[in-house]
Amino acid sequence: xxxxxxxxxxxxxxxxxxxxxxxxxxxxxxxxxxxxxxxxxxxxxxxxxxxxxxxxxxxxxxxxxxxxxxxxxxxxxxxxxxxxxxxxxxxxxxxxxxxxxxxxxxxxxxxxxxxxxxxxxxx
Amino acid sequence: xxxxxxxxxxxxxxxxxxxxxxxxxxxxxxxxxxxxxxxxxxxxxxxxxxxxxxxxxxxxxxxxxxxxxxxxxxxxxxxxxxxxxxxxxxxxxxxxxxxxxxxxxxxxx
Numbered sequence: 001x002x003x004x005x006x007x008x009x010x011x012x013x014x015x016x017x018x019x020x021x022x023x024x025x026x027x028x029x030x031x032x033x034x035x036x037x038x039x040x041x042x043x044x045x046x047x048x049x050x051x052x053x054x055x056x057x058x059x060x061x062x063x064x065x066x067x068x069x070x071x072x073x074x075x076x077x078x079x080x081x082x083x084x085x086x087x088x089x090x091x092x093x094x095x096x097x098x099x100x101x102x103x104x105x106x107x108x109x110x111x112x113x114x115x116x117x118x119x120x121x122x123x
Numbered sequence: 124x125x126x127x128x129x130x131x132x133x134x135x136x137x138x139x140x141x142x143x144x145x146x147x148x149x150x151x152x153x154x155x156x157x158x159x160x161x162x163x164x165x166x167x168x169x170x171x172x173x174x175x176x177x178x179x180x181x182x183x184x185x186x187x188x189x190x191x192x193x194x195x196x197x198x199x200x201x202x203x204x205x206x207x208x209x210x211x212x213x214x215x216x217x218x219x220x221x222x223x224x225x226x227x228x229x230x231x232x
Binding site: 037050100106110116 | 153156158160165166167168171172177207209211212213220221222223224225226
């Protein structure tokens with residue numbers, strides 16, 4: 001069974017930083033593209049970032065480019081999201097999502113999701 | 124970036140058929156993927172590609188596509204199908220990116 005467990009969320013002041021983690025199990029982590037997707041309270045889903053299976057290719061939504069950095073440690077089966085210069089509009093539940101396919105770039109087909117970790121940016 | 128447009132809300136009588144649509148230029152190139160999200164839960168993949176339903180998803184869920192419009196059809200809607208439904212696809216305006224629709228809240232009457 002695929003399991004994705006996010007952690008690292010919390011309350012942070014505007015301009016601050018947080019690092020989210022997503023511990024994966026139940027599949028061969030190094031073979032799959034991984035993604036972060038967020039959902040602001042009461043709003044829809046927004047794709048944030050994706051990383052290729054090797055970590056060599058990383059892509060970001062315009063809304064976070066230059067502030068967020070995605071990475072992975074295949075030896076630890078863990079995905080990360082480093083979030084800097086946080087803004088109030090970054091407040092959301094952040095989901096880790098596994099790509100359905102094992103190719104090197106996202107297919108936009110997310111077949112497994114974690115339960116999310118809540119990030120609140122407020123003074 | 125590209126946009127995907129969904130009707131905010133749709134309702135269906137119990138046991139009837141409902142179609143949820145998703146429109147956008149990226150759908151001329153890529154198939155839509157569909158997710159179901161119930162309150163307080165993570166999204167669940169319900170349909171993807173030309174004609175693919177993940178294991179465990181009832182066969183009353185089906186998908187189709189024409190031009191810039193993709194549709195998710197629920198044939199014989201059940202009370203447990205009441206949820207928000209989101210479409211997404213690759214973004215043609217900027218490769219390697221992903222775009223989501225705004226979501227459709229389905230009410231089963």
